[in-house]
Amino acid sequence: xxxxxxxxxxxxxxxxxxxxxxxxxxxxxxxxxxxxxxxxxxxxxxxxxxxxxxxxxxxxxxxxxxxxxxxxxxxxxxxxxxxxxxxxxxxxxxxxxxxxxxxxxxxxxxxxxxxxxxxxxxxxxxxxxxxxxxxxxxxxxxxxxxxxxxxxxxxxxxxxxxxxxxxxxxxxxxxxxxxxxxxxxxxxxxxxxxxxxxxxxxxxxxxxxxxxxxxxxxxxxxxxxxxxxxxxxxxxxxxxxxxxxxxxxxxxxxxxxxxxxxxxxxxxxxxxxxxxxxxxxxxxxxxxxxxxxxxxxxxxxxxxxxxxxxxxxxxxxxxxxxxxxxxxxxxxxxxxxxxxxxxxxxxxxxxxxxxxxxxxxxxxxxxxxxxxxxxxxxxxxxxxxxxxxxxxxxxxxxxxxxxxxxxxxxxxxxxxxxxxxxx
Numbered sequence: 001x002x003x004x005x006x007x008x009x010x011x012x013x014x015x016x017x018x019x020x021x022x023x024x025x026x027x028x029x030x031x032x033x034x035x036x037x038x039x040x041x042x043x044x045x046x047x048x049x050x051x052x053x054x055x056x057x058x059x060x061x062x063x064x065x066x067x068x069x070x071x072x073x074x075x076x077x078x079x080x081x082x083x084x085x086x087x088x089x090x091x092x093x094x095x096x097x098x099x100x101x102x103x104x105x106x107x108x109x110x111x112x113x114x115x116x117x118x119x120x121x122x123x124x125x126x127x128x129x130x131x132x133x134x135x136x137x138x139x140x141x142x143x144x145x146x147x148x149x150x151x152x153x154x155x156x157x158x159x160x161x162x163x164x165x166x167x168x169x170x171x172x173x174x175x176x177x178x179x180x181x182x183x184x185x186x187x188x189x190x191x192x193x194x195x196x197x198x199x200x201x202x203x204x205x206x207x208x209x210x211x212x213x214x215x216x217x218x219x220x221x222x223x224x225x226x227x228x229x230x231x232x233x234x235x236x237x238x239x240x241x242x243x244x245x246x247x248x249x250x251x252x253x254x255x256x257x258x259x260x261x262x263x264x265x266x267x268x269x270x271x272x273x274x275x276x277x278x279x280x281x282x283x284x285x286x287x288x289x290x291x292x293x294x295x296x297x298x299x300x301x302x303x304x305x306x307x308x309x310x311x312x313x314x315x316x317x318x319x320x321x322x323x324x325x326x327x328x329x330x331x332x333x334x335x336x337x338x339x340x341x342x343x344x345x346x347x348x349x350x351x352x353x354x355x356x357x358x359x360x361x362x363x364x365x366x367x368x369x370x371x372x373x374x375x376x377x378x379x380x381x382x383x384x385x386x387x388x389x390x391x392x393x394x395x396x397x398x399x400x401x402x403x404x405x406x407x408x409x410x411x412x413x414x415x416x417x418x419x420x421x422x423x
Contacts (some may be wrong), residue, residue: 009039009256011249012061013078017047021221021241022067025088028245032253039253056080063252065245084255086248089137092262099255101263103248105239107137107269111144111190113237114218117273118188119152120330121216121281125187127157129176129196132167134160138192141220143401145190157183176200177207185214186398188279194219194226194236201230201278216279232277237270244268288314288324296337300344303364307333341365342378349387356383 013029016022026043033041042059044050053076063084066073074093077085084099085092092100118126126149128142142158149156159179161172179190180203191197197219204211211217211232219227222236247266254263275290295313299305310333311318325333344363348354357368365371375383 006330007038009037009063009253010059010061011041011063011252012053012056012059012063013041013043013065013083014053015043015045015048016067016069017045018225019221020223021239022247024241025245025248028242028247029249030245031082031242032246032249036253039249041249052186053080054092062256065248065252066090071245075326083347084252086252086255088244088248099261101251101255101266103244103251103266103268104137105241105244106267106269107140108144110237110239111141112148113270114143114188114190115148115152117215117218117235117275117279119154121188121279123154123186123188123216125149125155125157125184127159127183127187127189127215129189129191129200130160131157131192131196132161135192139337141190141192155184161225163340173199173203173206176203179213180209180288183215185209186216187214187216188216190218190220192220193221194221197234197236198226201232201234211278212280218273222274226367227274235273235275235277235279237273238269240271288316288321291315292321292325293336293340296333296340299364300341301362301364303366305337305364310337342375345371345375345383346386349383356387359383370398 011033013026015026030042033039041055042050042061042263044053044056045051050056057080061080061082063086064077064080064082065086065088066077067088067090069090069092074096077096077098082098085096087100089103089104092102115126126145128145130142131138146156146158148154157179159176162175176199180200183189190199191200195371197217200217201211204215204217207214217234219236220239222238227234247268251263253265254260262377291326292310292313295310296305299309307322308318311321314321316324322333325331325336331339341363345359345365345388348359348362349356354362360368360371363371372383379386381389
């Protein structure tokens, strides 16, 4: 493999191509490299052109991005001669013989998003299903979920598969089914990730517990090979893995270029919730809102659409849609439409070279002056300055910092990610 120019920082990233989370993380890494000419990225792992890291010994990578921190991974990093390593969702080894840092998903934000959703649905009992290995990140989600329940005056239960000498999947499923059957109903169950949520859905079927009427089930990661395929389709929290990949690349470059042995832990947030049938409510408000959102997104550029047009597209009366939309999202349809239009404005500013004077027309704003004033009031800067300064997932203005409102979504309260809904 041909080496990059001597002054180029060479990053090697491990990709688990079968996982959407890993693909999105890798997309963030590549995004960083695309706007930093002095950085080049190569990928290895199953599903890539280079399944094995051995292919890169001659390339001499300066740094590597991986998602495991075991001895085998440390040996791999040393064998490649990398001077720095970035660990995603894994702690950097304490005695690593190279510069290192970690980037984690904000597990508190994940649990808080689940708690808000369950409260919006009127639930008074929360539950959490742990991973079989009881990883640190899953423990953080469980602990925060418990704290949220206590703060909101709700009850809480957690399920940990009993440790035994030999795995017995049949017994584990029966234990989980019995636990679910004994939960107070209705109940909201957050699973540690989508794979674990699939297990919850199986256990509910075995226990004859109806989803979503008796329990609502919520996963994490929005894996596209799991969530839409289950019956019922699984709602899932969406960590901003693209932002995480961008941040990982940014921190790794700092390690390569600087003299620090370690950097403070980096954290990436939550984009929202892809809501499907597993958390829909009795009067089908979730599906109703999903249809309304889909219609509004499809017609962003049409300045003439009205709330009546949205209700017609959702096949419900205007009064029923307005009532359910406000109950589910906390916003009116008009506020949501404005939010979606601003979201599209930010997308065009960030990802295209479309002239600013043309963007308003494409996003359904009839007055360029009104859009500029609205944008400045919302973001505190002009559209031109926003485009100039917001490069990269960690800075693009679409992901709020913890404790501040989402800048593109008036539906969101502080510390509350906006929710996208899938039908």
